[in-house]
Amino acid sequence: MGLHKVIVITIIISFLSNTESTCLPFSCDTSNPDTIKLQFCNSSLLVDQRVDDLILRLNLDEKISQLGNTAPAIPRLNIPAYEWWSEALHGLSMEGLGVKFNGSIEAATQFPQIILTASTFDEHLWYHIAQAISREARAVYNAGELKGMTFWAPNVNILRDPRWGRAQETAGEDPMMVGKYAVAYVRGLQGDSFEGGKLKDGHLQASACCKHFAAQDLDYWNGHHRFTFDAQVTAQDMADSFQPPFKTCVEEGKATSLMCAYSRLNGVSNCANYDLLTTTARGQWGFHGYIVSDCDAIRVMRDSHGYTAEDAVAASLKAGMDVNCGSFVANYTRLALEKQKLQESDIDRALRNIFSIRMRLGLFNGDPKQLEYGDISPAEICSQEHQDLSLEAAKNGIVLLKNSAKLLPLSKIKTTSLAIIGPKANDSELLLGNYAGIPCKNVSLLQGFQGVVKNIGYHPGCNFVNCTSAAIDEAVDVAKKAQYVVLIMGLDQQVERENWDRVDLGLPGQQEILINAVAEAAVEPVILVLVSGGPIDISFAKNHPKIGGILWIGYPGEGGAAALAQILFGEHNPGGRLPVTWYPKDFIKVPMTDMNMRPNSSTGYPGRTYKFYKGPKVYEFGYGLSYTNYSYNIASVSHDKLYFINQTSSDKRSKHGSHIHNIAVSKFGSEVCNKAKISVKVVVRNKGKIGGKHPVLLFVRHSKVKDDEVPRKQLIGFKSVHLGAREKSKIKFIVSPCEHFSRANKHGISVIDEGKYYLVVGDKKYPVTVSI
Numbered sequence: 073m074g075l076h077k078v079i080v081i082t083i084i085i086s087f088l089s090n091t092e093s094t095c096l097p098f099s100c101d102t103s104n105p106d107t108i109k110l111q112f113c114n115s116s117l118l119v120d121q122r123v124d125d126l127i128l129r130l131n132l133d134e135k136i137s138q139l140g141n142t143a144p145a146i147p148r149l150n151i152p153a154y155e156w157w158s159e160a161l162h163g164l165s166m167e168g169l170g171v172k173f174n175g176s177i178e179a180a181t182q183f184p185q186i187i188l189t190a191s192t193f194d195e196h197l198w199y200h201i202a203q204a205i206s207r208e209a210r211a212v213y214n215a216g217e218l219k220g221m222t223f224w225a226p227n228v229n230i231l232r233d234p235r236w237g238r239a240q241e242t243a244g245e246d247p248m249m250v251g252k253y254a255v256a257y258v259r260g261l262q263g264d265s266f267e268g269g270k271l272k273d274g275h276l277q278a279s280a281c282c283k284h285f286a287a288q289d290l291d292y293w294n295g296h297h298r299f300t301f302d303a304q305v306t307a308q309d310m311a312d313s314f315q316p317p318f319k320t321c322v323e324e325g326k327a328t329s330l331m332c333a334y335s336r337l338n339g340v341s342n343c344a345n346y347d348l349l350t351t352t353a354r355g356q357w358g359f360h361g362y363i364v365s366d367c368d369a370i371r372v373m374r375d376s377h378g379y380t381a382e383d384a385v386a387a388s389l390k391a392g393m394d395v396n397c398g399s400f401v402a403n404y405t406r407l408a409l410e411k412q413k414l415q416e417s418d419i420d421r422a423l424r425n426i427f428s429i430r431m432r433l434g435l436f437n438g439d440p441k442q443l444e445y446g447d448i449s450p451a452e453i454c455s456q457e458h459q460d461l462s463l464e465a466a467k468n469g470i471v472l473l474k475n476s477a478k479l480l481p482l483s484k485i486k487t488t489s490l491a492i493i494g495p496k497a498n499d500s501e502l503l504l505g506n507y508a509g510i511p512c513k514n515v516s517l518l519q520g521f522q523g524v525v526k527n528i529g530y531h532p533g534c535n536f537v538n539c540t541s542a543a544i545d546e547a548v549d550v551a552k553k554a555q556y557v558v559l560i561m562g563l564d565q566q567v568e569r570e571n572w573d574r575v576d577l578g579l580p581g582q583q584e585i586l587i588n589a590v591a592e593a594a595v596e597p598v599i600l601v602l603v604s605g606g607p608i609d610i611s612f613a614k615n616h617p618k619i620g621g622i623l624w625i626g627y628p629g630e631g632g633a634a635a636l637a638q639i640l641f642g643e644h645n646p647g648g649r650l651p652v653t654w655y656p657k658d659f660i661k662v663p664m665t666d667m668n669m670r671p672n673s674s675t676g677y678p679g680r681t682y683k684f685y686k687g688p689k690v691y692e693f694g695y696g697l698s699y700t701n702y703s704y705n706i707a708s709v710s711h712d713k714l715y716f717i718n719q720t721s722s723d724k725r726s727k728h729g730s731h732i733h734n735i736a737v738s739k740f741g742s743e744v745c746n747k748a749k750i751s752v753k754v755v756v757r758n759k760g761k762i763g764g765k766h767p768v769l770l771f772v773r774h775s776k777v778k779d780d781e782v783p784r785k786q787l788i789g790f791k792s793v794h795l796g797a798r799e800k801s802k803i804k805f806i807v808s809p810c811e812h813f814s815r816a817n818k819h820g821i822s823v824i825d826e827g828k829y830y831l832v833v834g835d836k837k838y839p840v841t842v843s844i
């Protein structure tokens with residue numbers, strides 16, 4: 073009898089939990105006669121028609137209730153609650169309110185932080201990672217443990233200043249490259265094809281959000297806070313540095329969301345900037361989606377930008393913001409209506425964007441499990457395929473900065489003992505970076521060596537990563553006993569993070585002293601491994617004879633330990649290249665608040681990023697070694713003379729400081745620009761005995777960069793190729809002069825300068841003359 077009872081209970085429990093996990097919140101249940109008749113549930117109609125029908129049915133309270141990130145249910149229409157705020161920067165994240173990993177799904181694949189993924193210069197890899205994230209997210213959603221399919225990633229602000237606490241979240245400093253990253257991520261996440269165009273008006277797998285619009289790349293530095301900061305940006309820098317990633321993200325990626333930033337731009341709160349949100353994004357770029365405020369950004373407008381509550385609400389809704397992360401807008405919308413700062417039509421405008429996205433995500437078509445993406449199962453979460461992809465990204469992103477006397481790779485057979493020194497060498501969480509979720513596995517860098525070398529000594533060396541105190545003698549003792557020493561140094565989330573920019577560019581606290589002492593004492597030259605998002609001035613180590621190898625590993629994600637061990641012991645040939653300039657320590661004399669990209673000779677301001685910065689560098693943008701050498705040859709260039717001559721406009725061409733004439737790209741129109749293409753073929757050869765993946769970077773450089781306004785060089789294409797030992801390959805780049813040879817003038821207008829340019833790849837260059 074007893075046995076029977078147990079069985080019965082078990083069956084009931086499993087039945088209940090089964091029903092629970094398949095019952096997703098969705099609208100328009102086809103088996104419910106009350107809702108199936110509603111026009112907004114009719115999926116044969118256009119989304120716009122359905123949304124109009126839905127909005128007509130809502131009363132004012134219901135409308136207002138939908139303006140925040142946590143949108144409540146509207147029970148009389150069988151519309152469930154919706155949580156807009158989920159994060160997925162480099163894997164499904166616990167930041168945001170969509171998922172807590174506290175149900176049947178306890179983890180999701182954590183890919184490397186973006187700055188390291190960017191170092192692969194591999195668009196296909198970026199796309200595959202976003203696809204994997206999206207499938208894991210849908211699987212969690214299908215299991216009933218994710219409350220929305222809108223993700224507030226990618227972060228597409230350029231890495232303007234090396235001190236930025238969120239450097240780790242970015243794809244580096246080059247606007248073109250960040251734009252390409254955005255496109256790959258958005259297409260992968262939203263369910264589009266790599267080339268784009270597959271989705272058209274189809275059902276989105278997930279929604280991606282390009283943030284923080286615009287020019288917000290200071291969090292908290294020296295008393296300046298993003299809430300109060302007013303970024304002074306010239307029209308010129310706006311046009312060719314700050315805006316391009318957003319433009320590309322919208323125009324090519326077809327992102328379905330933008331996030332307006334906390335800060336002000338030339339005196340105007342970003343979330344109240346009609347020119348930016350409506351005229352530029354929706355009007356000029358054809359943005360089709362919803363605009364969300366950064367969290368509590370509208371309250372911040374009241375508290376820090378001098379608005380009253382009702383004015384902040386009215387200004388943001390009228391400017392084009394749709395969803396307020398927070399409850400401030402919902403709380404004060406009635407007041408704004410009463411004071412006639414706002415009309416109900418402004419709310420309806422926002423609601424159209426809000427409900428369109430929920431419909432485009434397939435959440436108003438009946439049970440999502442019966443629809444496209446309904447069969448993505450939890451078995452995909454933490455799958456071997458996704459684990460392998462995370463490891464591959466880490467391996468291909470890690471940058472070898474120094475390898476004197478070919479210290480690396482170490483021999484697996486001949487290495488009998490290793491000392492690992494570093495305060496977080498045995499902390500697996502260090503490897504994730506910010507905006508992380510729970511990883512599928514926890515493996516620290518120390519643990520990554522444990523299966524490889526028999527005798528491993530370990531000492532933290534410092535109390536914390538900030539190394540306010542170092543245990544030099546103990547660390548030296550451990551180091552002396554080992555054949556090789558690996559120092560795990562750099563930064564962590566205590567030192568660089570959201571809301572916390574660095575104030576200097578050196579290694580924290582006594583790390584440098586510790587490294588020097590250990591290097592002196594060690595038998596062989598030591599290997600220095602740097603964990604960080606932002607760049608670090610490690611000039612002392614670059615020139616130190618007892619520091620034989622230096623690797624930068626970003627925050628390499630849950631596969632980071634295996635990636636590092638495979639590289640150090642020669643199972644993988646490193647090929648990552650830096651996506652950001654590494655500046656010397658004294659760069660900090662430049663205030664972080666100075667947004668100018670271009671140098672100013674009268675003040676000695678050096679400018680920013682490889683495109684404009686004039687000063688000395690620790691490492692260049694694009695720097696990175698490998699265990700082999702590659703040689704380049706520019707095999708052919710289809711045109712080496714370009715005539716941008718237009719009879720009617722040539723007399724209007726303008727002349728500026730350095731006597732270089734230029735002409736506006738718009739003078740030629742898109743037809744001429746589309747036709748004017750240069751085909752460039754580059755042969756790249758692996759000269760060594762070991763195969764590897766190598767990103768080929770193509771730049772263009774004007775022959776006379778006397779003028780501070782003209783970029784010193786600019787990246788115009790990149791491709792990552794795998795080359796076996798002594799193998800060569802021909803790579804084709806299509807160069808579009810209107811796009812690639814242009815820059816913005818003082819008025820923010822895209823112009824082409826006349827004169828001689830060079831196409832540059834590695835140590836090779838090829839001249840191209842532009843006449844106007």
Ligand SMILES: *[C@@H]1O[C@H](CO)[C@@H](O)[C@H](O)[C@H]1NC(C)=O
Pocket residue numbers: 108109114115116117
């Ligand atoms: C849905 O809309 C289509 C197109 O207008 C119409 O033919 C069809 O009858 C509608 N279905 C329902 C259930 O109202």
Ligand SMILES: *[C@@H]1O[C@H](CO)[C@@H](O)[C@H](O)[C@H]1NC(C)=O
Pocket residue numbers: 172174175
């Ligand atoms: C998970 O956490 C959320 C938020 O804290 C809570 O609402 C939910 O009930 C939890 N779920 C489980 C299964 O514990």
Ligand SMILES: *[C@@H]1O[C@H](CO)[C@@H](O)[C@H](O)[C@H]1NC(C)=O
Pocket residue numbers: 371398399400403
């Ligand atoms: C909005 O009102 C709710 C309920 O009174 C309150 O808990 C919340 O803090 C308010 N939000 C803001 C941003 O003022």
Ligand SMILES: *[C@@H]1O[C@H](CO)[C@@H](O)[C@H](O)[C@H]1NC(C)=O
Pocket residue numbers: 498516530
């Ligand atoms: C490393 O961390 C793991 C897990 O926290 C722990 O079990 C192990 O003892 C640590 N190893 C050393 C050498 O401290």
Ligand SMILES: *[C@@H]1O[C@H](CO)[C@@H](O)[C@H](O)[C@H]1NC(C)=O
Pocket residue numbers: 510511512513514
């Ligand atoms: C990894 O660590 C996290 C955070 O400490 C923990 O929640 C999770 O259960 C661990 N995962 C495994 C597989 O041990």
Ligand SMILES: *[C@@H]1O[C@H](CO)[C@@H](O)[C@H](O)[C@H]1NC(C)=O
Pocket residue numbers: 536537538539540566
């Ligand atoms: C150093 O870091 C630890 C923990 O990471 C923190 O508690 C401490 O306040 C930091 N000290 C300084 C001076 O930043």
Ligand SMILES: *[C@@H]1O[C@H](CO)[C@@H](O)[C@H](O)[C@H]1NC(C)=O
Pocket residue numbers: 672673674675
């Ligand atoms: C350079 O700085 C000077 C002094 O602040 C200023 O007057 C000038 O306009 C600046 N030049 C440019 C090109 O921004």
Ligand SMILES: *[C@@H]1O[C@H](CO)[C@@H](O)[C@H](O)[C@H]1NC(C)=O
Pocket residue numbers: 698699700701760
């Ligand atoms: C690559 O070439 C440089 C310069 O000739 C040489 O110093 C270096 O040892 C080579 N590296 C490898 C891995 O062959």
Ligand SMILES: *[C@@H]1O[C@H](CO)[C@@H](O)[C@H](O)[C@H]1NC(C)=O
Pocket residue numbers: 718719720721739740741744
């Ligand atoms: C030449 O310039 C004029 C005036 O700017 C413009 O209208 C015309 O379309 C241009 N012609 C070509 C071939 O680009």
